[in-house]
Amino acid sequence: MTRLLLIGCGAFGRVHLAALARLGQDVSVLEPDPAMRAAAPPGTRFVEGLEAALRDCEAAILATPPATHAPLAEAVLRAGRDLFLEKPATETAAQSAALHALAGGRIVQLGLYFRFHPKAQAIHRLARAGGFGRIHHLSARMSGLKRARGDSGALLNDAVHFADLLPWIAGEAPSHVFATLSDPLHRGREDLAVIQLRFPSGATALIEAGCVLPGEHADAVVPGAETRKLLAVAGDAALAEVDFMAETLRLRRGAHHPAQGGAWLPDHAPAEDLGAAALDPVGVVAAQLAAFLQAVRSRVKQGPDLHEGGVLPLRILDAARRSAHEMRVEELP
Numbered sequence: 478m479t480r481l482l483l484i485g486c487g488a489f490g491r492v493h494l495a496a497l498a499r500l501g502q503d504v505s506v507l508e509p510d511p512a513m514r515a516a517a518p519p520g521t522r523f524v525e526g527l528e529a530a531l532r533d534c535e536a537a538i539l540a541t542p543p544a545t546h547a548p549l550a551e552a553v554l555r556a557g558r559d560l561f562l563e564k565p566a567t568e569t570a571a572q573s574a575a576l577h578a579l580a581g582g583r584i585v586q587l588g589l590y591f592r593f594h595p596k597a598q599a600i601h602r603l604a605r606a607g608g609f610g611r612i613h614h615l616s617a618r619m620s621g622l623k624r625a626r627g628d629s630g631a632l633l634n635d636a637v638h639f640a641d642l643l644p645w646i647a648g649e650a651p652s653h654v655f656a657t658l659s660d661p662l663h664r665g666r667e668d669l670a671v672i673q674l675r676f677p678s679g680a681t682a683l684i685e686a687g688c689v690l691p692g693e694h695a696d697a698v699v700p701g702a703e704t705r706k707l708l709a710v711a712g713d714a715a716l717a718e719v720d721f722m723a724e725t726l727r728l729r730r731g732a733h734h735p736a737q738g739g740a741w742l743p744d745h746a747p748a749e750d751l752g753a754a755a756l757d758p759v760g761v762v763a764a765q766l767a768a769f770l771q772a773v774r775s776r777v778k779q780g781p782d783l784h785e786g787g788v789l790p791l792r793i794l795d796a797a798r799r800s801a802h803e804m805r806v807e808e809l810p
Contacts (some may be wrong), residue, residue, distance in 0.1 A: 478503060479770055482534035482558075484549060485541035486521070488699065489563065493540055494518055496763035502770065505530065510648045528635045529554040530706070536773050539563060540765070542628035547572040551728035554579050563588035564641075565633045566787030570795050573787030580783060583774065586769045587786030591642045591708075593764040595663045596719045596726045599753035600710055603717070603728075604646050610714025612731075615643045615682040615755050621671075621692030621704035623629075630666035632658070632794045635686035639708075643674065643682045646710060652791060654807045656797035672797050694722035697758045716745070724755040748753065 479502070483493055486508035494517065505524045524530045531537065532554070538560035540551055546735055547567045554562045563700065568572045591597045603609060617639035626634050640710050644650050651674040658667035670688035676682070692703025706721035717728045720733075731745030747790060753810050756764070768779035781785070796807040 479773055480533065480535045481505070482507060482524070482530050483536055484508075484527070484530075484539045484553075485563075485573065486510075487540065487542075488515050490540040491597055492642075492758055492762050493538055493766070495520065495759045496766055499759060499763045500738055500767055500770075505534065512784045515546070527552060528556075530557055534558060535600075536560065536769075539643040542570055543633050544628060545598065549574065550774050552575050552584075554581075554583055554585070556776060557583070557584070559584040559769075559773050561586050561588060561698070561766065562783075562787075564590070564786075565629075565637045565791065565794075566645070566783060567791065568633065569684065570791035572790050573783050573791055577783035577788060580727070582776075584769070584772045584778060585783050585803060586772060586780040587641075587780055587782065588762075588765060588776065589638065589641050589756075589786050589790075590644070590761055590765070591638055591721070592781060592786075593761050594721065594753075595753040596648075596721065597642060597708065599726065599751045600708065600717055601646050604710065604712075608715055609712030609717070611708060612647055612678075612680050612710060612712040614680060614709075614711045615647060616685075616707075616709040617683070617710045618644060618685045618692045618705050620685050620687045621696070622657065622690065623688040623692065623696060623702040623704055624699045625662055625664065625666070625668055625688045630658075631668055631670040631686040631688065635688075636670050636672060636684050636797070637790055637794060638685045639686075640672070644676075644789065644793075647678075647680055647682070649678060650678075651675060651682070651793060652809055654793055654796040654800055654809060655805075656799070656800040658801040667801075672793070672794070672796065681749070681806060695794070699720075704765060724750055726753055733792060 523702040538561040619635040653675040654673040672684040674682035697700035708719040727748040729745040733741040772779040
């Protein structure tokens with residue numbers, strides 16, 4: 478059994494604990510906040526001191542606030558330990574690039590939840606197999622009436638998921654970014670973000686993220702919150718929509734065809750389900766961690782690393798900030 482250290486035992490850190498318990502994996506926990514320690518499950522084994530804790534583990538899971546990721550991840554990598562790093566990897570793409578250069582032969586896997594959700598994986602497989610034909614649009618909404626986190630805004634908390642997922646499904650990185658960011662709570666963070674992307678193929682994408690909009694489903698992590706988590710992919714051979722909260726996936730194969738009077742009419746088959754399994758948040762995190770543990774043992778990466786899961790999505794979010802500030806389209810090299 479791999480000797481694991483969990484750094485951070487906040488709300489999502491406790492999801493990690495539940496996922497590790499589901500895997501039958503033992504873990505030590507480093508958490509200096511007494512309130513967070515008190516909220517941990519009974520029997521949690523706490524340790525003291527980062528340096529000593531890193532000496533006693535083989536790999537670490539980092540689930541602390543985003544601003545702490547760069548220095549703590551650097552400490553883990555300099556100690557020669559493998560690392561599972563919760564999203565966002567860092568606050569900027571440059572920080573992720575520096576960690577990627579430091580990682581060397583270490584296994585580093587990013588905790589990008591939707592990469593391991595069965596329905597997102599089914600959409601990705603269909604896209605890579607050409608099932609959508611030529612993709613012309615993708616959209617994602619991760620918004621609702623939710624907690625406004627004290628350590629980050631909508632970009633690093635929510636939009637980062639889809640800044641990774643949409644290019645992964647599209648099979649290409651965007652070439653242009655245009656964004657509007659707003660601070661409706663007047664707390665100095667963007668609590669509503671709308672990001673438009675254009676890809677070299679001509680496909681477009683839209684990401685909506687925020688905590689000040691109507692929700693539809695009870696949030697699985699924060700009591701009293703309501704959220705929407707939606708993904709849509711449209712191509713010239715099929716359309717699909719995923720509701721991650723309702724655990725539904727609807728696919729309609731077909732296309733528009735010309736008709737009389739210059740109109741084009743849809744000719745699509747009835748909706749079908751690709752048979753992707755439902756999985757609760759603990760199950761998705763358990764799938765991520767199982768892949769990470771396999772990578773640690775085999776020395777073969779199983780999920781997105783610091784370049785794919787850190788640098789690339791954060792380049793989009795960096796560009797979104799510049800775009801919103803300058804009110805112009807940002808071109809990505």
